[in-house]
C-alpha cells in the first residue's frame with residue numbers, strides 16, 4: 001500500500017490515504033458553520049487531502065466543548081454545513097463530520113480566552129453538564145450530573161439525529177467521537193465510570209452506550225456510506241482503559257457497521273503521562289488493525305511525507321490523519337506527492353505552480 005493509493009470503503013472512493021484530523025475551530029455562533037469553515041476546510045480539500053473531517057460537531061447544544069463549537073443539533077444547521085460539503089466534494093475530498101458530545105468537558109473556554117476553564121453562564125456557558133458519573137475532570141471543573149438511563153437514551157437519539165442531518169447535508173462519512181475524555185470515553189473508562197447499573201462495571205456494561213449509539217446511527221446512516229469511530233486506545237494510566245480493551249471493542253463494533261478505528265489516546269484524566277513523540281500513537285493503530293482485523297487510522301505527530309508513507313507502506317494503518325501539520329501547511333498532500341515522486345492531479349487553477 002502507498003500513501004497515494006486510492007481505496008474504497010463501501011460505496012465511497014477515497015483518492016488517497018491522507019485525512020484532515022478533526023480540529024475545533026471555535027468559530028461558530030449557535031453551532032452554525034460559516035465562511036471560516038468553508039475556507040479553512042475547503043483549503044485542505046484543494047490542498048489534496050483525500051478525506052476532510054470537520055471538527056467535533058455537537059449533537060446537543062450542551063454537548064459542545066465551548067460555546068463557539070460547531071453543532072448539528074437542529075435542522076437549521078444543515079444548510080450551512082451543506083455549503084461546506086459541496087465545496088469539499090467538488091474538490092475531490094470525501095467530506096466527513098465528527099459527531100460528538102463533550103460530557104464533563106463541556107462549557108469551557110476557547111484556547112485564546114481561558115482555555116479549558118469553565119465558562120460562566122453570563123458569558124454563554126451552561127449548566128448542568130452530564131457525564132457517566134457525578135465527578136468532574138478536575139476538582140476545579142464544573143461538576144457534572146450522572147446521566148439517567150432516560151438521559152442516555154436521549155443522547156443516543158441525538159447522535160442518530162445528528163447522523164440524519166449529516167446525511168441531509170451530503171456528508172459521506174460520519175465519525176463518532178469516542179475519544180479524548182469526552183462523553184463516550186467517560187463511559188468506557190473505568191477511571192471515570194463508577195456506575196453500578198447496566199452502563200457501568202464490566203467491559204460489556206461500560207461499552208453499552210457506545211454500542212447503542214453505533215446501532216442508532218447505523219439505522220439512519222445508509223449502508224453505502226462509511227462510519228468511523230475515534231477512540232482513545234489507551235488512558236496511559238494504571239487501572240484505565242487499555243489497548244487490549246480497544247482491540248476487544250474493535251472486534252465488537254465491526255459487526256455493528258464501524259468501518260475504521262481512528263486510534264488516538266489519552267484525555268480522560270489530567271495526570272496521564274503520555275510519551276509524546278513522532279508517531280507515538282501509531283502502534284495502537286497497528287495492533288488494532290492486526291488483532292481485530294479492521295481498518296485503522298494512525299494519528300498523532302505525523303508530519304513528514306516519508307513517515308506517513310512508511311506507516312501506510314508497512315501496513316501499520318490504512319490511513320493517516322494529520323492535524324497540526326495541516327494547520328501549518330494546507331497543501332501538505334500536494335508537497336508530499338512531490339517528495340514521494342507520486343503523480344497526482346492538482347487543482348487546475350494551480351497547475352502553473354506545479355512542482
Ligand SMILES: Cc1cc2nc3c(=O)[nH]c(=O)nc-3n(C[C@H](O)[C@H](O)[C@H](O)COP(=O)(O)O)c2cc1C
Pocket residue numbers: 021022023024025054055056098177179180230264299300301302321322323324325
Ligand atoms: C486546534 C485543535 C483542535 C482539535 N479538535 C479536535 C476535535 O474536534 N476532535 C478530535 O477528535 N480531535 C481534535 N483535536 C486532536 C487532533 O485531531 C489530533 O488527534 C491531534 O492534534 C494529534 O495530531 P497532530 O499531532 O497531527 O496534531 C484537535 C487538535 C487541535 C490542534
